[in-house]
Amino acid sequence: MKIKKTRKNIGIVGDGGWGTTLAVILAKKGCNVTLWGAFPDYIKILKTKKVNTKFLPGIRIPDEVEITSSLDDAINRKDIVVLAAPSQYMRPILTRLAAYKTSDKIFVSVTKGIENKSLKRMSEIIREILGEALISVLSGPTIAREVAQDIPTTIVASSQDIAIAKEIQSVFMTDRFRVYTNSDIVGVELGGSLKNTIAIAAGISDALGFGTNAKAALLTRGLVEMARLGVAMGAKKETFYGLSGLGDLATTCISLYSRNRRFGEEIGKGKTLKEALKETEMVVEGVATTESAHELANKNKIEMPITEQIYKVLYEDKDPKKAVHDLMTRSPKKEGVY
Numbered sequence: 001m002k003i004k005k006t007r008k009n010i011g012i013v014g015d016g017g018w019g020t021t022l023a024v025i026l027a028k029k030g031c032n033v034t035l036w037g038a039f040p041d042y043i044k045i046l047k048t049k050k051v052n053t054k055f056l057p058g059i060r061i062p063d064e065v066e067i068t069s070s071l072d073d074a075i076n077r078k079d080i081v082v083l084a085a086p087s088q089y090m091r092p093i094l095t096r097l098a099a100y101k102t103s104d105k106i107f108v109s110v111t112k113g114i115e116n117k118s119l120k121r122m123s124e125i126i127r128e129i130l131g132e133a134l135i136s137v138l139s140g141p142t143i144a145r146e147v148a149q150d151i152p153t154t155i156v157a158s159s160q161d162i163a164i165a166k167e168i169q170s171v172f173m174t175d176r177f178r179v180y181t182n183s184d185i186v187g188v189e190l191g192g193s194l195k196n197t198i199a200i201a202a203g204i205s206d207a208l209g210f211g212t213n214a215k216a217a218l219l220t221r222g223l224v225e226m227a228r229l230g231v232a233m234g235a236k237k238e239t240f241y242g243l244s245g246l247g248d249l250a251t252t253c254i255s256l257y258s259r260n261r262r263f264g265e266e267i268g269k270g271k272t273l274k275e276a277l278k279e280t281e282m283v284v285e286g287v288a289t290t291e292s293a294h295e296l297a298n299k300n301k302i303e304m305p306i307t308e309q310i311y312k313v314l315y316e317d318k319d320p321k322k323a324v325h326d327l328m329t330r331s332p333k334k335e336g337v338y
Helices: 017-028 040-049 071-075 087-097 122-130 144-148 162-172 185-207 212-232 237-241 243-254 259-268 273-280 285-300 305-315 320-328
Strands: 009-013 032-036 056-060 066-068 080-083 106-109 134-139 153-158 177-182
Touching: 009 017, 009 071, 017 032, 017 056, 017 144, 017 162, 032 071, 040 066, 056 144, 066 071, 071 087, 080 087, 087 122, 087 285, 106 122, 106 162, 122 134, 122 185, 134 162, 134 185, 153 162, 153 185, 153 243, 162 177, 177 185, 185 212, 185 237, 185 243, 185 259, 185 285, 185 305, 185 320, 212 237, 212 243, 212 285, 212 305, 237 243, 243 259, 259 273, 259 285, 285 305, 305 320
Parallel strands: 009 032, 009 080, 032 066, 080 106, 106 134, 153 177
Antiparallel strands: 134 153
16 A cells, blocks of 8 residues: 555544544544434534533543534545444444445444454444455553543554554654554454443442452453354454553453443343443443344354354343343353453
8 A cells, every 4th residue: 555645634434522522632633523413403512612511521632623513524635534333223324335436445343342243343334335445443441531531541542554554653643642553353342342242240249249250251251252152253363462452451441431341230230231221321332242142153153152142131031130140150161262
């Protein structure tokens, strides 16, 4: 790929907490940023208040950020387009983007999910709809609020073309937001997606009053499940022990700001799937991902006991305590890390 000298015109598709955070840090770095949202009424609020009160309260959006509900404004004359919409909305948004000239832009997915039914990762959907687009993924242990507050954070830029990953590294890197590169886009995307199911399990564990022993077990055995499926799908095992795997898993399972963990807490308290989603008030990627991961595990004949039990809790109304019992009373196994 021939590298442009400077890519500073950036459109961000998705005005949630993460999309807004990236708009904030890129604007502070001197980039020309346009933030797009699908709902004109909410966009008017963002323009007026300059604060995303629903998804990122207390963080001011710089005046330099253009806020719009027009895709024309977010896509035209942009060098980089950041895709920050929820995974199950990615396809219809990309279908709209296909009407624009896209061959000269880098599309950066920051969405951590697997599409239901097709079982495709976000970069696969981008490739399917936009053809020969330049594609990168940005993923890792990134609680949006911490990044927006300039708390030191590390993340991975991944692309099959390492030159693209390096360019995204250069664009996003700051003295508080350190970006590494990785060419294993399959592993980076799967790590960011599959850990959400384990985070739901961590939240259930918290609600049931279990301690750090149980949390450590979920993280270590959950990581094994993630790597197992990832390798079966063409990822590198070592990717899962890096920032986009273990790093993201630890953050999402521990942080009080993690919506997947908080959702799991509500499930552990006895709420139904619908009730827990209402209580969480935001998109919980782990819900859809659990369904996709369950199907992928069956398709690839991969044993994923934690994921299997979370699927049964969410979609078959299994009692979380019974799920814990069934996990703990499985037949004896050799540990194995893979």
